[in-house]
Amino acid sequence: MTNSGDGNGSYGALVDTPAFSANLVPLGATWTTSGAGAPAGGSDASAPYALTSGTTSIGAGVTHTYDMVLTFRFTDGKPATTCAGSGTGLFNAVAAASGETGTTTDNSACVNPPQPPTTRLVLDKRVASVADVNGNGLTDAGDTIQWEFDLTNQSQVTLTDVKVVDPLAGSATCATTTLAPGATTTCTADAAYVITAADVQAGSVENIATSTGEAPWGDPAVPGDDVRSNDDTTITPLDQTTRLVLDKRVASVTDVNGNGITDEGDTIQWEFELTNESNVTLTDLKVSDPLAGAVTCAATTLAPGASTLCTADASYAITAADVTTGEVLNVATAKGEGPGGDPNDPSDDVPSNPDSTRTPVEAVDTELVLDKRVSSVTDVNGNGLTDLGDEIQWEFESTNNSNVTLTDLAVVDPLAGPVTCAATTLAPGASTTCTADAVHVITQADVDAGKVVNTATSKGEAPGGDPNDPSDDVKSNPDTTTTPVQQVARLSLDKRVASVTDVNGNGLTDLGDEIQWEFEPDEHGNGHPHRPEGQRPAGRCGDLCGDHAGAGCLDHVHRGRRPRHHAGRHGGRLGGQPGDLVRRAAGRRPERPEGRRPVEPGHDHHSRGPEDRSAAGQAGRLGDRRQRQRADRPG
Template sequence: MRKFFATLQIFALSFILIFPLGSLQPTYAANTTGTGHIATGGYGKYRGAIYWLDWGKSNGQVLENGDKSVFTTPNGLTYTLTVSDITFINQSTRWSDLSIRKQCKQNYRKIVAAQSNDWEGNNFKYAYNFTDSPAISLRSCAGTMGLTVILDVVDKNGKHSDYGNIVIAGTESLASSPNESYSLEVDTNGTKTPSLNIIETYVNNDRKKTCGVNCNAYNRPGAPAGSSWKDGLAVKAIVDSTATTKKMTINHMSDNEAWPPTYNDGDSHGDAIIAATDVHQVRATVKGGGKQHFAIGVLSTADFGDAPASYEDMNNPALHITNPVISKGDLPDGTYYFKGRNGFENFTNQDGTISSYGSMPTLQLPQLRIGSGIDFEVKPKNSDNADGDDTHQADDEDGVSTLIAHCDGQIKVLNEYNRPAYLHYWIDKNENGTFDNDEYVKQPVPATYFDTINNVKKEKTIAFPNNIFTSENKQERFMRFRITTEENEGVSGLAPDGEVEDVKVTFLNPRVQTGSHDLTCNDTTSPIEFTDLPDTGWTITGDGFTDQVCQGVQGTFTNGKCVISGNSTTKTLDLPKGDYGFEIGNFTEIAPTSCKKTTETIRVEDTCKPAIELEKSTTSTGLIVDDVITYSFKITNTGSGTLSNVVLEDPMPNLFDKNFTTIPTLAEGESTTFTAKYKVTQADVDRGTLTNTATVNTNSERAPLTDTGSVSLPQKSTPKIVLEKEAQPLTDTNQDGIIGGKDDTITYTFTVTNSGTVTLKEITIADDKVANITCQKTTLAPKETTTCTGDAYTITQADIDAGKVENTATVTAKDPQNKPVTDISDSANDNDKDGTDDPTIVAVPQTPKIVLEKEAQPLTDTNQDGIIGGKDDTITYTFTVTNSGTVTLKEITIADDKVANITCQKTTLAPKETTTCTGDAYTITQADIDAGKVENTATVTAKDPQNKPVTDISDSANDNDKDGTDDPTIVAVPQTPKIVLVKTADKTKVTY
C-alpha cells in the first residue's frame, strides 16, 4: 500500500473547534464558492493525498445551504461539493452554564467558518498543517448541528460521475463532558454499497508541559520540542446501522471508561479520520459542549492508459475514477476503543489490551479492477510500448500476460460490487494505430465475481475477434482493456469506476514438433486410422470446412473447425479431405518457455471423392412476351476420378432446339455444355418471374451423384391503364323546351384500354357524378379495350349557373402481382391542348332574363281635403320582379325617378321565382293634376352567375297601348275645371 498512497490524491473539507474565537460576532454572506488547500506540513498518514476545502467564507462567517467548494485535480477531474439541509439537532447540557451561553450566543444553532489556528487541544494541526491558515474549519457551539454534503465529479469534456470517496476528520480533541462527538453517516441502499471505517488516529498534547530529559518519549515525529504526552490517545468509535444507513460516531472516552493515566481533565485526547468510499452524498454531524470543530473531504484517485498517443483522444483520454476500499470492510455495530500513546493504532479492549479486531483499517485497492494492482496517475502516460505507467513492477498491466499463445488467453478481473460490471477490450487487428469498431469485444463480469475464499481475482477467457491472426509466429498487437460498471463504454472518456490497462501483446505459436503425413484414400470404403496415440490429452482438429458435418466424429463443429478429443491409443475416423492438426498435451502456463504442447500436421488427400457441378445460365435479362430465351447448361466433373453415364434433365415445358444427350464418360476436371430455347408467354410475364431448375445425375464409384442449376428472370414491363370519358349530346329530357336545362340528363361513356404489357384484372371506375358504372370486361389483356356505362347524370341549377358540367373519373385495376394500377380519365377533346388528362366538360345553355311590373294602388284622399287624388294626395306603387330566365340572378335593384327607397323582399332569385318590392309613396303635384295623370316607368337591374348585368324596364299591369310591349304605369288624377265670379259695388254712390 505504500505505492498507493504515494500517488493518491485526496481532497477534503474541515470542521474545527477554536476556543480563542468565542468573542467573534458571526456574519452572513450570500452563497459562496471556495477551493481546495493541500497541507504543507504535518505527520498525517495521508498528508500528501488530502486537499482541505474552504467554502469561500472568511473567519466567523456563517455556512449557508447552497455554499459550494469546487476544485480541479491535476488529473483533470473537477469536484463540486454542495452543502444542504443544515439542521440544528439538539442543545448541549452545558447551555445552562452562563459562561457557555456568553461564549456561544453568537454561534448558537449555526455552523461558522474558522481558520485553522493554534488553539489548545488542536491535534489536527500536527498531522495536517497549513502555512497560510485558510478558513477550512467549521464549528458548532453548545449544541449538535448536522449538514449534508453532495458530491459531483466531471471530467474536462463534461462527462459526469455521481460517486466518489469522502472523509471526515476531527480537528480538535473531544471533551469527555458532555460527551462531545462528530459523526459520518452513509446511505447503504443505493446503486453501490459504500464502505465506512476509521483509517487514521492522531494525538499531540499542545499544553506545553515542561518535563525532564525523557518527558517526550512518546511524542510523534513533528511534535514541538519540549512538549509531552499528558494524556495519550483515548477515543472510541460507535457504529450504528439501520436498514438503509450506516453511521460512525467518534467520542472521547468517558471517565468510567478511563484507563491509566486518568482522562478527567477535558481535551487533548486525540482524534480520528473516518472514510466513506463509493458515495454520492454523506450526512455529517458535530456535537460541542462549548465550541467544537471537524472536517470533511474528497478522495480523488484516477487511472489513465499508457498506449501510444495515436490510440488516445488526447482531449478526452480514457480515465477511470478508482475508488479505493477500506481494509477489514465495515465494522459491525458496536463500540470500538483506541487507547494508548503516540503511534498506538490498534483497536483495544476497554482495559487497553489489543482487541481481536487488530490493527486499524487502511485504504486499499478498489472493488472493481483488472489484476492485483492499480497505478494512480494525474495524466495519461502514452508510451511506444504501452509501459509508461509501469513504475511499480508493472502493476497496471498485471491482469493479462504480454505473451499469449494460439490467439487465446486469460485475464484476471475482480468485481466485489453487488451489481454486474463489463470488461471492454480492443485489439489493433489491422495495425493502423487506432482501435476500430470491428476490433472491439464486450464481456459481462457478474456481481461479486471473485474468489470468496481467498478474496482474490478470478480469470476470464479473452474472446478475440475472428480471423485476426495468421500462423506467423511472434505477432505483436496493442490491446486496451477497460473494466467498469458502464455497459456502453468507448475506447476513450470518463468511467465512474474500474481500471484501464494498455498492453503490447506478443502472440506466440507454441513450440511444436512438426511432421507431415500424406494419407491417400485408395480404399474408398475404409476410414482413416490413427494409431500410437497417447493414452489421454490428444486432440484432432481440421481447418477449412464450411457448414458440413464431420463424418463419424463425436465432437463439436465451430467456426469451420472439426474438433475431437479422446483418451485412447487408436482412433478410426471417416474424415473429409483437408488438413488436420494432431495436438498432444495442454498449456500449463502462457509463456514462450513453458508451452507443453506438441502438434503434428496430417494431410488427408481423398482422391476417391467424386463430385459433379451443373451451372445453368442465360444472356437474357428479363421477360418480354414472345422473346426467345437461350439457356446454357455447363456440366463439370469437379471431383476425383471419371464419371460415367451423365444425364441432364430439365422439366421446363415447351423447351425447343434442345441438344441434350447422355455423356458416356466425363473425365476429372472436364466440362460439357448443352443449350435449349424457350419462348416467353403472357402468363410468364404476368407471373413476374420465370424460374427453372435443371438436374444432372451420374454414377460414381462411391455413390450416385446429383447437382442442380437454376435461373430466374424478372419481368421487364410496366403495367399501365388508360381511361377516356365522353358525354353524349344533350337532349330535352324533361320536355320543358330547353335542351340541357335543369333536370335534363347527361349520359357518359367510359373507354378503358390496357396500354401495358401485363394482364390487368378487377377493373373498376369511380366517378362522383355517375353511379352504378359497369364494364363489359373487367380483365384486359395488353392492348385490349372495354366500354363502361353508368346512370345518367341529372343537370342541377348549380350546373346551369356554372354554364357547364365538369369532372373526371378514375379507373383502378390490379396487375398479376395484385399491385394497383390507376389512371385519371381524359376527355375525347384536348381542351387545354397540353396532351395530358383533361376533365370531361359539357356546356349547358344559360338564358339570363328578368321582368319588372309596376302597379299603382287606388287613390285616396290622403290629405283629407275632400278631393280624392287631389294635390298633395299620395300614390303607393308595388313592383313585381320575376326571374324569367334559366340562371340564378343576384343583387337585384330597382330605380324609379318618382319612388325613393325601394326595397325588395329578395335580392336573389332562382329561375321562375318572383319577389315584391315597395318604396316611398309619391306625392301628387299641381303639374300632375294639370296633366290629368301621373305617368312613368322603373328599371330593374340584376347580375347573372358570371356577374354580367341583366335589366328590364317596367311594364304596367294594363297594356295601355295594346302593343304587348313595356308600357309606362299611368295613374289618372281627377280634374275639376271651375271658376267663380264675385261682383262688388261702392255703396256711397249709385248711378243708374
C-alpha cells in the first residue's frame, strides 16, 4: 500500500481473497509487513484473509508492503488450470475498504499453479514360507503358503491408510498404515494359503496383489482417489505326480453249453477299474486289451483319487486253443492324459500298470464208477443155506467222477434184468443208488456151479451226447459180485449079498463056495459138487453101474479059500489072490447050482453105514454069518 500524496494519509481494512483453480483448495495464509508505520504481520486459517483491521495510518511517500504465503492443496492430483482471471491458477485479489481517497491499482495477481505433487506407492510381494503339511516332500495339495508384502512410499507427500489388497491371501496386517515420503512398512497375510487340487492341476499358485494409500487430498471413503501401488505377483511351483492304476478282473463266465465246466464255447466278460492316484486330474482315459477288444468306460476324466469302471463291449468266447493251454491269460493296460497332455501324442501319456487275469479252462473229462453189491439174500426154503430157490437182491451205486453232469444214467445187468435208479442225472461228484427191479432166484445150475457170478456195467450221457447213439455213451467199469451157493453132497451105499454058490455041492457055504455081492449107491443132495452134471462118477462101481442111483450094482464074485491073510470082512481078499476075483458085468446075477438057495436079494445084513469095528460089532457080524449058513443048508 503506497501513499503518493504530500501529506499523511490512512487506509482501511485490507482483505485478500484467493480465487484459485477449482482443484486447488486454500488451506491458510501467513504474512509479514514492511514500511514505516506498517502494521504487524499475521496469519489466517481460512479465506478470505484480513490483512489489517480498522484504519491504518501511512505517511506521505510511505509504502506498506504485505508479503503473503498462501498454502493450498490439490483436491485430485490433477494439474490446475493456468491463470485466466478469477477462478483459474492461483488468482488472488486484495480489496481496500470503500470510501478511501485515491486510486487503488494493481490489487490482484495470478500465479500459474505448480504441477501437483507426485504420488507413488511401491509393492514388493514375496513368499515368506511354504509348509509341507502332509510331509510327502512335495509342494502339493494341502500344503500352505505364507505371503508377506513390503510397501514403500515414493510419493512427494505422506500417504495414509496404506493397505494390501490380495484376494487369494485375504486380509493382511501392516506394521504401520501411514508412510512419509520414502518410508517402508511390511505387511503379512493374516492366514496361510492352503494349496488346492486345482492349484496342483495348474502346476503352480500364481498370486497377484496390490496396495493402496491416501494422499493428503484423498478421502478414505472414496476409493477413486486412492494412491494405488504396482501389481506384484508371486508364482509358487507345485509338484505334479501322475499315477494311473488298473485293476482288471473277470466279471462273469457264462456256461454257454451248460455242461457245468468252463470249456470251449463258454464266454468270459471282463471289467476294468481305473483309479487316478495322481495329484492332478487325468483326462481321455481308455483301456487297451487286444483280447477283449473295444472297452467303454463310465467316465473318461478322473479327479485325483477318483475311480471309474470300464467294461469290454463284447464277451470273449473260449477257443479250442485255450482248452489246450488250460487257461485264458489276458493282459490289459490303460492310459490317460495329464495336465497339458496331447491325446494325439503317445509320448506324454500317463500309462497304467499292466494287469492280467487267468481263467482256468477245462477239457471234458468223463468217468462213471459202478459199485455193484448184494443187498440181500433171502433163504426162501428156510434151510439155513444159500441154495436152490433162494433169492438174491442186487443194488448198484453209480458215482459221477466226471467234471461234467451226466444224464440218462442206466445200469446194464443181463442177469438182474431191469434196474431202476433213484436219479438218472448226476452232477460232478454225485452218486445215486440203483436197485434191480426183481430178485434173482438161484437155479440148479447156480447150485452146480457153487456160486452166482454176476457182472454189471452202467452208462450215461455227457453234455451233447445222444441217448440213441451208444457210441458216445460214458461207460462205467464192469463190476462183479460173487454169491457163494452151498452144495450139499451125501452118498449112501446099500451093499448086499446077491447070491452064494455052493460050488462043491456039499450043501454048506464053505471053502470054495462063491459069494456074489451087489451095491446100490444113492445120492441125496442138491448137486454134484465134484463133477459137472451128467458126468459119470469115478470108481469101478461107476464104471459098471453108470449113474443110475438106486439100481443094483454087481462088481466081483468072491471064491472062498482057506485064508492065508485076513484083511477084513469081505474086504476083497479072503486068503486068495486078486486073480481069484471074477469080474462080472453090471446088472447080471451069477448062476448058481441046482438046488442051492441064494441069499435073498435085498438082504441088508451087510448094508450099513460106517463099519462098526468094535468087538461087539465083530461078534455080531460073525453070528449073522453062521445063521445064514445054517439057513442055506438043505432041510
